[in-house]
Amino acid sequence: MDFSIASILLLDGVTNGAIYALLAMATVLVFAVTRVIYIPQGEYVAFAALTVGMMQLGQVPGTVWFLLAMAVAVAVLDAVDGVRGRQGMRRIALQALRTLAWPVAVSLLTLWLAPQRPSLLVQALLTLALVTPFGSLIYRLAYQSLADASVLVLLIVSVGVHFALTGLGLLFFGAEGFRNPGFWDERFSLGALSLSGQTLIIFAATAALIVGLWLFFERSLAGKALRATAVNRLGARLMGISSNGAGRLSFTMAAFIGALSGLLIGPTTTIFYDSGFLIGLKGFVAAVFAGLASYPAALAGAMIVGVLEAFSSFWASAFKEVIVFTFILPVLLWRSWRDPHIEEE
Template identity: 80%
Template sequence: MDLSIASILMLDGVTNGAIYALLALATVLVFAVTRVIFIPQGEFVAFGALTLGMLQLGQTPGTIWFLLLMAVLVAVLDLVAGLRQGRPPARILLTVLKAAAFPVLISLFALWAAPQKFPLLVQAGLTLALVTPMGPLLYRLAYQPLADATVLVLLIVSVGVHFALTGLGLAFFGAEGFRTPAFWDASFAAGPLMLSGQTLIIFAASIALIISLWLFFERSLYGKALRATAVNRLGARLMGISSTTAGRLTFTMAAFMGALSGLLIAPTTTIFYDSGFLIGLKGFVAAVFAGLASYPGAALGAILVGLLESFSSFWASSYKEVIVFTFILPVLLWRSLRDPHSEEE
């Protein structure tokens, strides 16, 4: 291996690491606020890529029907809960509308817009608008009733949700894979490296989102509320911060970051209904590197995972996935020695 090959591999590793960084940040965010080890994070990646792929063909994406199904289920649950608690009809109606109005409206708009074959950027925006609402709806259906359960119970639920989403993805999208066109077809030479426009977009989008997250948590009231919930859930409740609202907002952000990752990665590889699991798992490995607690550590871990994957594909392409996932073992050993286990209260 000479310097030029090493430089190309490093570029590929950092590019993939930028995608994994978004997923790792989403995983850390969800765990810090809700204590959920969110294994299905990769499914949002697949849904985003497949939705854009079907819009490119002028087909109606299965995301629309999936979103409508989730909205109806949440509306029914909220209606039943309101009637059992004896709430006023106006308050029940407001709760149902807040949960289901936007998903229904964006689904109806997407039904009209899908055959129109709008420009790529418009379709990307529509994809984000379709996949992002799945986050709070999923939280309401699967996690909100178990918000006070142990981490182990929430992990088991996450495994079940992953298998459910994978099966539903096959039902709504089919077994065919999609690969979308690049958002920017330009290419630039930098010594032995050839930078594509899509690579630059990946870097720019990842950096912009990381900076936006920092500003959100440092400057906004909602961001500070999420930080308070992550530090002390009970204390946040006593200060009037709703843990339910925090959970829904967290899952909304995680769904957006997953869908955006899907849009960024779809031009570089073919995405199938079950491709999200391996992609999300690599983000999880990066999050474990940070102990599911540190955002800078998660970003650093994601870059290391991307570099390890890139060089492994050169030296032993058949075993690159094994090498990447084996990386979690010394990390877990290091974390266990560095942070001794304490019983959960």
């Protein structure tokens, strides 16, 4: 291996690491606020890439029907809870309207625009609008009633949600994979390196999202509420911060980050209905490197995972996944020695 090959592999690793960094930060965010180790984070990546792929063919994506089905399920569940809680019909109807308004509106817009094959930018915006609501809907269906359960119970639920989303992904999207066109086809030469426009977009989007998250948590009231919930759930609840609201917001942000990651990674590889698991798992490895607590450490861990994957694919491509996931073992040992184990009450 000479310097030119090493630099190319390093660039590929950093590019993939930028995607894994987004997923790692989403995993840290969800765990910090809700204590949920969110295994299905990668499914949003697959859903977003497949949604764009189907719209590229002029087809209505299965995301529309998936979103409507979940919204109706949540509306029915809210109505049942409202009847049990002896709420008025007006309040129950308003809650159903709030639940269904956005999914129905964006689905109708997609039904109209998708057959017309709009520009890639419009398709990307529609995809974000379709996939992002999945976060709050999944939280309401699977996690809200178990918000005070142990971490182990929440982890088991996450595994179940992952398998459910994977199966439903096959139902709504089919087994065909898609590789989407890049947002910017320009290429730039830098010595032995050749930078594509899509790579620059990945770097810019990752940097913009990191800055946006920092501003959100530091400057906005909602961000400070999430930070308070992450530090002390009971104390935040006593201060009037809704733990359910914080959970819905964190899951919605995670879904947005996952959808954005799907848009960015779609032009670089073929995505199938079950591809999100491995992609999300690499983000999870980076999040474990950060102890599921630190965003800067998650970014560093993601870069290590990306570079390790790139060089492993060169030296031992058949074992690159094994090498990447084995990286988690020394990290866990280091975490175990550094932080004494404390039994959860």
